[in-house]
Every structure is written in structure tokens, then in C-alpha cells.
Amino acid sequence: xxLHKGPDDHDTAHRRLAFNPFFGEANPVGGMTEAPPRHRxxxxxxxxxxxxxxxxxxxxxxxxxxxxxxTFVTTWMEPQAGVLMGECRDKNMIDKDEYPRTxxxxxxxxxxxxxxxxxxxxxxxxxxxxxxxxxxCMLAGMALKRRWANRNADRYPGARPNLVxxxxxxxxxxxxxxxxxxxxxxxxxxxxxxxxxxxxxxALCDENTxxxxxxxxxxxxxSYEPVADICAALDELQARTGLDIPVHVDGxxxxxxxxxLDEHVxxxxxxxxxxxxxxxxxxxxxxxxxxxxxxxxxPAELPEELVFRVNYLGGDMPTFALNFSRPGAQVVAQxxxxxxLGREGYRTVQQTSRDVARSLAGKIEALGDFRLLxxxxxxxxxxxxxxxxxxxxxVFDVSRRLREHGWLVPxxxxxxxxxxxxxxxxxxxxGFSADLAGLLVEDLARLLPELRRQPHPFTRDKDAATSFxx
Numbered sequence: 001x002x003l004h005k006g007p008d009d010h011d012t013a014h015r016r017l018a019f020n021p022f023f024g025e026a027n028p029v030g031g032m033t034e035a036p037p038r039h040r041x042x043x044x045x046x047x048x049x050x051x052x053x054x055x056x057x058x059x060x061x062x063x064x065x066x067x068x069x070x071t072f073v074t075t076w077m078e079p080q081a082g083v084l085m086g087e088c089r090d091k092n093m094i095d096k097d098e099y100p101r102t103x104x105x106x107x108x109x110x111x112x113x114x115x116x117x118x119x120x121x122x123x124x125x126x127x128x129x130x131x132x133x134x135x136x137c138m139l140a141g142m143a144l145k146r147r148w149a150n151r152n153a154d155r156y157p158g159a160r161p162n163l164v165x166x167x168x169x170x171x172x173x174x175x176x177x178x179x180x181x182x183x184x185x186x187x188x189x190x191x192x193x194x195x196x197x198x199x200x201x202x203a204l205c206d207e208n209t210x211x212x213x214x215x216x217x218x219x220x221x222x223s224y225e226p227v228a229d230i231c232a233a234l235d236e237l238q239a240r241t242g243l244d245i246p247v248h249v250d251g252x253x254x255x256x257x258x259x260x261l262d263e264h265v266x267x268x269x270x271x272x273x274x275x276x277x278x279x280x281x282x283x284x285x286x287x288x289x290x291x292x293x294x295x296x297x298x299p300a301e302l303p304e305e306l307v308f309r310v311n312y313l314g315g316d317m318p319t320f321a322l323n324f325s326r327p328g329a330q331v332v333a334q335x336x337x338x339x340x341l342g343r344e345g346y347r348t349v350q351q352t353s354r355d356v357a358r359s360l361a362g363k364i365e366a367l368g369d370f371r372l373l374x375x376x377x378x379x380x381x382x383x384x385x386x387x388x389x390x391x392x393x394x395v396f397d398v399s400r401r402l403r404e405h406g407w408l409v410p411x412x413x414x415x416x417x418x419x420x421x422x423x424x425x426x427x428x429x430x431g432f433s434a435d436l437a438g439l440l441v442e443d444l445a446r447l448l449p450e451l452r453r454q455p456h457p458f459t460r461d462k463d464a465a466t467s468f469x470x
Contacts (some may be wrong), residue, residue: 052178063408066436067151069426070410072219072253072283072381075180076095076431085288085329093129093328096384102328105335110295112336112338116259117268117277119297124270126302127295128320129281131411133252135322136278136294140248141176141210142278142397143296146303147246148210164204165213166196166246167415168220170252173213183212183397194218194373195225200256201437205237211246211275216267217254220414221374221425222357224241224254225265227274234273246275246301253379255279256286260347262378275301281334284350284379291330295303349430353380360437369448371422380428385421393451395424396459398444401451 003167034041046054065075075187096103098230106129114125120135130136149156162183166171169186177184187200195218205212212234214227227249234245249255256279258265268274274297281291294304302320307322308317341349357376365372369390376382385395399411416422428437 011379024151028339037074043186064406064433067406068255068407068408069385069428069432069440072280072429073289073430074282074286074389074429076429077286077288077337078340081287081340084336085333088329088332090265091328093319093326093331096323099328102332106328106331109293109331109334109338112191113279113293113295117255117295118270119295120269121298124298125295126299127293129334130278130292130294130321131323131326132282132290132292133170133250133278133280134175134292136292137172137248138176138179138278138322139248139294139320140276140278140296141173141180141182142306143302144211144246144248145180145182146306148302150206152207159208160398161210162206162208163199163210164202166225168195168218169213169215169250170219173250183208185209188416189414191448192373194221194418195223196230196412198226198229202233202237203231205234205242205245207244209243209245209246213248213250214267215254216249216251217379217381217456219253221383221423222376222379222427223261223374224258224265224267224378228265228271231271231273237263245273247273247276248457249269249274251277251293253283253381255280256284256346257350257354257379258345260350263363269297282355284429285334286337286346286349287333289330291334331396339373344427350380353430353432356380356432356434356437357426360426360428360441363437363441364444367445367448370424376426376428381425383423383425385423392454392456394457394459395422397451397457398424400445400459402440402443405441405447407440422458 036046047092051374068075091099091102093099093102093106110125110127111127113127114122119125128139130139131232144163145161148161150160159182159401160183162185163173163177164185165187167186174184176182178309185204187196187204191197196214201212212230214225214230216224216227218225227247231247234247238244255268255277256439258267268277276294276296278292278294281287281293282289285291307318307320354376357380361372361375361382364370364384369387370384371387372383373383373385384392395411399409409424409426411422411424414423415417
């Protein structure tokens with residue numbers, strides 16, 4: 001969650017919300033003088049419809065989530081899923097003894113994912129739901145560190161553990177390293193390689209490496225990291241040095257795409273070195289935020305001392321989580337979606353998103369002003385930049401002008417060693433149809449003549465211009 005502070009301006013702090021007289025059901029005129037303050041609790045209550053209308057009207061200024069091509073998060077579900085979520089929003093997911101059927105649906109989801117990801121014995125694989133992939137990554141990182149610490153009890157805490165990953169990892173991994181005092185060993189981008197490669201990963205490993213993170217679907221460009229090659233390089237490293245380095249697959253998006261569209265790609269528990277996998281149910285798992293999943297190939301990969309067993313509300317409750325209370329609605333919605341779609345349904349939905357991404361990428365390339373970095377043929381995501389001969393505008397100008405038409409398309413600069421490269425990225429999700437993609441191309445084509453007439457790019461503060469936050 002972002003950190004917030006109070007308003008800096010004293011006058012702003014005491015300004016009241018603008019109150020339409022028609023909001024005051026019993027006393028329309030009184031509402032003009034009794035409008036609630038913005039930054040402190042009102043002295044008294046409001047009628048429910050008045051409170052609703054005040055909040056509703058302010059939220060109209062938010063962007064349209066369906067036109068948000070920056071987010072990976074699901075922005076459309078069937079009405080029946082929404083009804084189920086509404087029926088379960090008051091159930092505390094952690095109270096498994098009080099809500100045993102919700103707990104059972106969570107268990108079934110874990111079993112389904114273990115089977116989907118080829119766990120050696122799906123019945124013995126362990127896993128849990130989380131609030132999203134960020135929490136799931138934290139839990140997986142904790143398990144890696146604790147296993148390393150147990151193996152190196154004679155040297156730890158003197159030795160400093162490290163975690164090897166590409167510089168393209170989601171920011172939650174940087175947070176994990178900061179919060180749990182692990183040295184991040186980041187492989188930079190080089191040339192046209194925008195993610196981790198096997199040789200670089202193995203080269204950074206040593207006796208203090210708790211694991212390697214391989215990303216199945218980079219947020220920067222939608223590409224898969226070569227998980228099998230990374231595992232093979234670590235196998236060779238172990239043969240030479242005896243170092244046994246586990247791999248965690250951050251499949252926030254790709255773990256719900258590759259099993260259906262890329263069955264030939266071996267990235268999951270079929271690789272013995274893969275210790276754990278996470279995914280976001282609220283991304284290509286097709287559920288509203290926030291739900292994620294973390295799975296370990298067997299109980300041996302999750303140290304028992306990390307699992308808490310609490311006698312709470314009359315039951316023995318094993319838990320592995322960073323938080324405690326959260327609604328069961330998203331877990332129920334995940335089970336509904338698994339039940340509703342099945343393998344063939346997921347395959348069709350994800351293939352449609354990929355088809356939209358590939359078609360849209362081709363149409364943008366055909367405009368002539370842009371160069372594609374990826375084409376949406378792994379994740380339904382692609383990145384593109386301006387062509388080498390374009391000097392009148394840059395990707396930040398394009399992002400800003402598209403926003404005028406309601407489209408939220410992020411523009412951002414790549415990290416080390418490709419800070420020279422700035423791109424736009426489009427995430428195609430279920431609900432972003434071929435028709436909407438066509439409208440995006442039409443709006444972009446209408447903007448290009450104006451952009452071409454600019455004397456130079458107009459964006460000065462590129463940090464402020466971007467809407468990319470992974």
C-alpha cells in the first residue's frame with residue numbers, strides 16, 4: 001500500500017466537500033451548510049444516499065479500468081462471479097474453522113494448480129492463497145532464506161544471504177530483499193536481452209545464494225525467461241562446485257498463460273530444481289483483485305517452523321501468511337472461474353488475448369512510426385518504441401496524448417544497462433476485445449499527424465509522464 005500524508009495547505013485541509021442540495025433527502029437547503037469536511041471525520045452522520053453520491057461523483061474522475069492498458073489486473077468478470085463475491089465479502093478467510101467450505105474451496109484451488117503445474121505428487125504439494133503475487137513472492141523468499149539458513153547454520157547469521165534475479169523483476173522482490181536483509185544480485189539488461197539469462201544467473205551464484213528467481217512473463221516486455229536453461233546452468237554449477245541452488249518461478253502472469261498456450265515450454269515442477277511457484281489469480285487467473293497463490297513442490301521445500309498453527313475460534317489452523325484477516329470473496333471467485341472455464345475455457349480466453357495482442361502489435365508496426373520490441377506471442381503483452389528516424393515526438397508524448405482519449409498506455413525507461421531505451425507497453429487482458437484494439441489504433445493514427453508536426457518532444461519530466469508501476 002502507498003504511504004500517504006495529510007494535506008500541506010492549511011486552507012485545503014479545512015475545505016468542505018461540495019454538496020448538491022438535491023443530495024439532502026429530508027432537508028435540501030440544510031445540506032448546503034452541513035456539507036462534510038474532507039480531511040477529518042464529520043461531526044454527525046449523513047443519509048446513506050448522500051454519502052454514496054459524494055463518493056460516487058469524485059470517483060468519476062478515475063480512469064476507465066477497461067481502457068487501462070498499463071495494468072495486468074483483471075478488470076472484467078461475469079455478473080455471477082460478482083454475485084458470489086458479494087455473498088462472501090463478509091467472510092474472514094483466516095477463520096477456517098468458522099468457514100470450512102471457503103477453506104475447502106481454497107484447498108481445491110491449490111490442488112488444481114499443483115496438477116496444472118505438474119507437481120510430482122499433487123496431493124502432497126503444499127500451497128496457500130495470498131492477497132496477490134507480492135505476498136506470495138515474500139512467502140517464497142522467506143522459505144528460500146530459511147532453508148539456506150538451516151543448511152548453513154554454522155555460518156549464519158555471520159554470512160550475508162543473496163538472491164539472484166534479473167533487473168526486470170517486479171518491485172516486490174526488491175522489497176523482499178530490503179525487508180528480510182538479503183543482498184539482491186541483479187543481472188542488468190544488455191543489448192536486446194531484456195531479462196535474465198542462464199549464464200549470467202549461474203555466474204552470480206555462490207555459497208550464500210538462497211535461490212534464483214526466474215520470471216515467467218516479464219512486466220517490461222511480456223517475454224518469458226528461459227527457466228529450463230537457467231535450471232540446466234545451475235545443474236552444471238552443482239556438478240562443478242557442489243552448490244545446490246533452488247529456483248523460484250515468479251509466474252505472476254505467465255503461470256496462468258503458459259500451461260494453456262505453451263504446453264511445450266517446460267518451466268514448472270517438471271524441472272526438479274524448481275522449488276516453488278507463485279501466480280496472481282487476479283491477473284491472467286481472471287479474478288478481480290486481490291488474490292494470489294504460492295505453491296511448493298513438496299512439504300520439504302517449506303520449512304515447518306514457518307507454518308503457524310493457531311488454536312483460534314475453536315479449531316487448529318495452520319497458516320503461512322504475512323497478514324491475517326482478509327475476505328474470502330476472491331478465493332471463492334477463483335474457484336468459480338476454475339469451475340466455469342476448465343482447461344479448454346482458459347485456453348480459449350488466453351488465446352483470444354494473445355491473438356488481440358499480436359494483431360494490435362502488427363497494426364501499430366504498420367503505422368511506420370514505431371519499432372516493436374516484442375509482439376505479444378508469449379504473454380499477451382508487447383512493448384514498442386519510436387522508430388529511429390522519429391525526432392519530433394517520443395513515447396511520453398504518445399502516452400500523454402492517448403490519455404486525452406481515455407487510453408492509459410504507460411511509457412517508461414528501461415533499467416540498467418538500457419536506460420537509453422524508452423518504450424510504450426500494452427497489456428491485453430480478457431475484456432480488451434479486438435473491437436477496442438481497433439479503436440485504439442484509430443485514435444493513435446489520428447494523433448500521429450499532430451505529433452509529426454511537433455518541433456521536438458514536449459515531455460520534460462519523464463518520471464512524471466510515465467504511468468508504469470509494474
